[in-house]
Amino acid sequence: MTAVQTIKSFVPKLRFHKATRQAYAVFNGKAVYFGRSDDPQSSQKYHQFVAEWITSGNTPHALPDEITVAELIAQFWIYAQSYYVHADGSHTNEPTNIRLAMRPLNMVYGHTKVKDFGPRALMTVRQKMIEQGICRSSVNKRINRIRLMFKWGVANELVPGNIFPALQAVAGLRRGRSPAKETDPVRPVPQEHIDVIQPYVSKQVWALIQLQLLTAARSGELVIMRPCDIDMSGKIWIYKPYHHKTQHHGHDRNIYIGPRGQEILRPFLFRPADSYCFSPQESIANMRLERAKNRKTPKKYGNLPGTNIKLDPKRQAGKHYTPTGLGHSVLKGIKRAFRPKGMSDEEFKTWKPPQHWHPHQLRHNAATFLRKEFGLETARVILGHRSAAITEVYAELDQQKAMEAVVRVG
Incomplete structure (x- = not known):
């Protein structure tokens, strides 16, 4: 694969299925049919599907009733990796923060359908974070990132529209009114x-x-x-x-x-x-x-300078x-x-x-x-x-x- 290849070469081609005489294409290993090949709308449906497929990071578009929380996390992660970048192309700290927020969510509700994820489930994830010893302010921030993911899912028609407003009903933890630990204010040294x-x-x-x-x-x-x-x-x-x-x-x-x-x-x-x-x-x-x-050992004894340096260390400066x-x-x-x-x-x-x-x-x-x-x-x-x-x-x-x-x- 050369650098001069364009994005066009990565788009699955529209094919003809002889047995059913339908137009289809294979996306991520799954055949998607667009109707009879002699129907002008089949080509339009194909190009629309390709546009949505590219927009979603080359991932198949799932219906809100079918997608699981783990699949939503995977698609949101692809988006975050491309969105949270500096001007020079390097990543900001936000993808790391998102990954930390999604771990307990995926652990407890990874196989749950997003349509079944509600306020009680979000409070359960929050309790899991508290049990892990995460401080109150960090718990609130991580819960907000989970809500952000569901908001993004609604905008991309991956999550039913009623889910995000329901999750907003979960209020943040207040100082002195939750079992989450508190951290001391940052002071000068x-x-x-x-x-x-x-x-x-x-x-x-x-x-x-x-x-x-x-x-x-x-x-x-x-x-x-x-x-x-x-x-x-x-x-x-x-x-x-x-x-x-x-x-x-x-x-x-x-x-x-x-x-x-x-x-x-x-x-x-x-x-x-x-x-x-x-x-x-x-x-x-x-x-x-x-x-x-x-060095106290004479140079004619022991290791010569530079000879005991690992050529391929696990961690590079x-x-x-x-x-x-x-x-x-x-x-x-x-x-x-x-x-x-x-x-x-x-x-x-x-x-x-x-x-x-x-x-x-x-x-x-x-x-x-x-x-x-x-x-x-x-x-x-x-x-x-x-x-x-x-x-x-x-x-x-x-x-x-x-x-x-x-x-x-x-």
């Missing part, structure tokens, strides 16, 4: 818990931590930074990520980098303009060079960090920094230190500082929010000012 991990993380990870504190950017925006995305013509550099969280809403995202951030970033700019500034591959290469430099990968690197640094004396290696693998924090909290650090020093509106612009109400979620209130005011009031 104490500065001493940040500084202590510097010797235990790579230069790339430490630079990302510092930049996040100085720019209030999301970790997902910084890990994809490239020199070509940074305007260095002014005193303040302006970084425009090639994709970001609100890009699909048509919003622009400008990240401002001041003198201190520029000094941190400058060593990572000496590379091709379209390559990533912070590369795990470079981090691993630097680690190996450092280990070779500090990527071209740039991901938010999840950055979080893992930070956690490793925290565990090494706070490891109690005498802890065995087996205990260390599963140990979670009480000083644990994740990179997303650094955005809260920056937001709280910006609000305290420059006000809510400035913090909103720098964080890239469209509404100050969102900024208030990130920026902690200055409780000290409130207490000072009460002292003055008496």
